[in-house]
Amino acid sequence: MSKNELTEKKYTNKKVKTGHGGEVRQQTQGDVMTTQQGTAISDDQNTLKAGERGPVAMEDFAFREKLFHFDHERIPERVVHARGYGVHGYFENYEDLSEITSADLFQRPGEKTDVFVRFSTVAGNKGSPDLARDVRGFAVKMYTKEGNWDLVGNNIPVFFIQDAIKFPDLIHAAKPAPDRGFPQAQTAHDNFWDFISLSPEAMHMVMWIMSDRAIPRSFRFMEGFGIHTFRFVNKEGKSTYVKFHWKPKQGLQSVLWNEALKINGADPDFHRRDMWDSIEAGDYPEWELGIQAFDDDFADKFDFDILDATKIIPEEEVPVRPIGKMVLNRNVDNFFAETEQVAFCTQNVVPGIDFSNDPLLQGRNFSYLDTQLKRLGSPNFTHIPINSPKSKVCNYQQDGHMAIRNPKGRVNYEPNSWDEESGPRESLEKGFKSFPDNISGQKMRVRSETFADHYSQARQFYKSQTDIEQAHMANAMIFELSKVVKLEIRERLVGHLLNIDEDLAKKVAKGLRIHKMPEPAEPAMKPKELSPSEPLSILKNGPKTFKGRRVGVLLGEGFDADTFKELKQTVESEGAMFVTASLMSGNLKLSDGTEVNVNEKVDGAPSVVFDAVALLVDNPDDFKQNQAARDFVTDAVSHKKFIAYSEGGEKLITELSHLDKVDEGMFKVKGKSGAKDFVKACADIRFWRR
Numbered sequence: 001m002s003k004n005e006l007t008e009k010k011y012t013n014k015k016v017k018t019g020h021g022g023e024v025r026q027q028t029q030g031d032v033m034t035t036q037q038g039t040a041i042s043d044d045q046n047t048l049k050a051g052e053r054g055p056v057a058m059e060d061f062a063f064r065e066k067l068f069h070f071d072h073e074r075i076p077e078r079v080v081h082a083r084g085y086g087v088h089g090y091f092e093n094y095e096d097l098s099e100i101t102s103a104d105l106f107q108r109p110g111e112k113t114d115v116f117v118r119f120s121t122v123a124g125n126k127g128s129p130d131l132a133r134d135v136r137g138f139a140v141k142m143y144t145k146e147g148n149w150d151l152v153g154n155n156i157p158v159f160f161i162q163d164a165i166k167f168p169d170l171i172h173a174a175k176p177a178p179d180r181g182f183p184q185a186q187t188a189h190d191n192f193w194d195f196i197s198l199s200p201e202a203m204h205m206v207m208w209i210m211s212d213r214a215i216p217r218s219f220r221f222m223e224g225f226g227i228h229t230f231r232f233v234n235k236e237g238k239s240t241y242v243k244f245h246w247k248p249k250q251g252l253q254s255v256l257w258n259e260a261l262k263i264n265g266a267d268p269d270f271h272r273r274d275m276w277d278s279i280e281a282g283d284y285p286e287w288e289l290g291i292q293a294f295d296d297d298f299a300d301k302f303d304f305d306i307l308d309a310t311k312i313i314p315e316e317e318v319p320v321r322p323i324g325k326m327v328l329n330r331n332v333d334n335f336f337a338e339t340e341q342v343a344f345c346t347q348n349v350v351p352g353i354d355f356s357n358d359p360l361l362q363g364r365n366f367s368y369l370d371t372q373l374k375r376l377g378s379p380n381f382t383h384i385p386i387n388s389p390k391s392k393v394c395n396y397q398q399d400g401h402m403a404i405r406n407p408k409g410r411v412n413y414e415p416n417s418w419d420e421e422s423g424p425r426e427s428l429e430k431g432f433k434s435f436p437d438n439i440s441g442q443k444m445r446v447r448s449e450t451f452a453d454h455y456s457q458a459r460q461f462y463k464s465q466t467d468i469e470q471a472h473m474a475n476a477m478i479f480e481l482s483k484v485v486k487l488e489i490r491e492r493l494v495g496h497l498l499n500i501d502e503d504l505a506k507k508v509a510k511g512l513r514i515h516k517m518p519e520p521a522e523p524a525m526k527p528k529e530l531s532p533s534e535p536l537s538i539l540k541n542g543p544k545t546f547k548g549r550r551v552g553v554l555l556g557e558g559f560d561a562d563t564f565k566e567l568k569q570t571v572e573s574e575g576a577m578f579v580t581a582s583l584m585s586g587n588l589k590l591s592d593g594t595e596v597n598v599n600e601k602v603d604g605a606p607s608v609v610f611d612a613v614a615l616l617v618d619n620p621d622d623f624k625q626n627q628a629a630r631d632f633v634t635d636a637v638s639h640k641k642f643i644a645y646s647e648g649g650e651k652l653i654t655e656l657s658h659l660d661k662v663d664e665g666m667f668k669v670k671g672k673s674g675a676k677d678f679v680k681a682c683a684d685i686r687f688w689r690r
Contacts, residue, residue, distance in 0.1 A: 164363020
């Protein structure tokens with residue numbers, strides 16, 4: 001298909017191919033789409049670029065107007081990533097990277113740089129629950145000696161769209177419908193899936209958000225990604241492409257969907273509380289920063305375009321090289337002053353780090369600053385302490401709302417002859433220099449054909465999951481699409497799934513009672529068969545430790561003191577938390593008269609908020625009469641938790657869960673017996689064979 005055929009749009013056609021497997025739906029009669037000034041729009045799918053793969057042209061007024069309007073739609077909370085949680089810490093560099101980058105923070109092994117990190121959900125408002133199925137923001141502000149570097153990423157390495165001009169449409173489709181104002185913080189509705197089913201480029205991201213990656217157990221147990229391809233540039237001006245990865249040293253972990261629903265009811269602040277508690281306890285979460293570094297030769301030979309934000313580079317092809325670690329060790333002093341007022345901008349880079357021509361990244365660079373200007377009310381938002389660089393700031397900018405550090409003297413322009421010796425001047429040696437990439441081509445609104453494969457990596461991701469994870473993905477899709485009223489939307493999505501995995505498509509169709517399979521969506525490019533990649537699976541990359549997790553202990557009055565103390569000591573020696581719950585709060589006496597201050601009343605501490613549980617009761621009858629205690633036990637069993645139990649606890653398990661006997665994921669504890677085996681097994685997080 002020629003470029004002209006790709007971009008030509010005739011209003012005589014109801015459906016027009018875009019060249020990427022999608023369709024632009026145009027009315028044969030009706031209004032032509034225009035800008036706010038009334039100018040007709042020829043292409044609402046692609047930004048204006050210098051050549052197929054070139055940078056976005058600043059003169060694209062239709063794109064700028066659309067993004068400006070979108071950026072200014074909500075005040076004062078963020079349009080996206082409204083619900084967030086911020087933490088202070090530091091980044092420690094591992095080695096001298098001067099060979100590939102001149103960025104100061106990567107020059108000296110062992111040097112530490114202050115950071116502020118904000119984790120977030122994307123779709124919900126500030127009051128939405130933590131465990132919504134959603135992408136998680138993972139934004140890191142590094143206060144380097146050369147200025148602030150913002151690595152603004154997510155916990156998923158790809159995105160829904162390839163071009164920033166579609167971002168307002170994506171978010172509008174995901175947010176509450178404008179007529180009814182719901183649903184909140186969820187994508188299980190017609191608008192979202194209508195947009196997705198008409199956007200084949202989103203299929204890879206769909207696989208990720210329908211996986212357990214979208215319901216992480218904690219901020220501490222998820223990866224972070226820079227998503228886009230960036231550049232490292234050394235002092236000689238040599239460029240190396242890089243992709244950024246944050247790897248949690250705590251390991252990966254998610255929750256089950258049924259758990260997520262119940263956690264949102266029991267504790268909508270679950271992720272926030274978990275981060276606060278772990279730092280207050282001195283259990284500081286750590287991530288390693290890794291890079292995938294590659295050159296133009298690899299980029300030219302790679303099966304996919306490195307500028308396409310809907311694609312990854314498998315770690316088997318370019319291994320992730322650890323270059324430093326981040327430790328989060330201090331909670332904020334004031335949530336509003338720090339977490340709410342922090343302003344991240346993808347454009348904030350330092351010398352030695354530069355952008356690629358990724359059209360989504362180019363649009364983000366443009367949009368984020370505009371968003372912060374609207375949200376924080378002034379271009380002086382860097383005067384707010386959380387946003388202020390820790391390096392010296394020198395320029396002639398002054399005045400405006402919130403200007404609290406205006407320069408002294410009469411000079412507010414440059415060049416000037418008043419302070420030639422001491423005034424700020426540009427520096428060719430120290431200043432930021434853009435990599436002199438060769439750019440040529442016609443100005444055009446077009447998507448490069450190198451972006452046209454929408455299914456191969458989606459299939460690779462699905463094939464890389466364990467059977468358990470694949471089942472979760474199928475169930476997630478069935479649930480989400482079951483909330484979609486319009487049958488046509490359901491069928492369109494199943495048509496896309498047929499290009500990803502036929503068995504998955506059949507499972508989803510069966511779950512939705514679609515008796516006649518729809519035709520597969522027509523791919524713009526025939527999918528490739530790619531090898532599975534183990535790093536894409538959570539369960540293949542489990543923590544192999546129980547450190548940082550929580551054991552919930554259902555405790556009965558008069559329970560054996562030796563057993564209780566041995567289990568508590570064993571759990572805590574592993575670096576996990578030991579949390580007691582009972583029918584009443586207050587002090588509870590053990591068999592030797594020791595008083596235990598019960599941490600939680602069982603009504604407020606269901607088993608879903610714990611990683612494993614212990615049932616330490618002598619008289620099960622009291623607990624069987626309490627609904628919250630019954631749920632504690634049955635949920636722990638159905639959610640495949642590892643369970644420690646006493647003799648009375650065994651009766652609770654078998655009678656309430658209607659089991660003939662306990663299984664191998666349950667461990668009887670008495671005195672010093674069983675505690676170590678239980679804690680050792682907990683490193684696997686769940687007993688999947690149950």
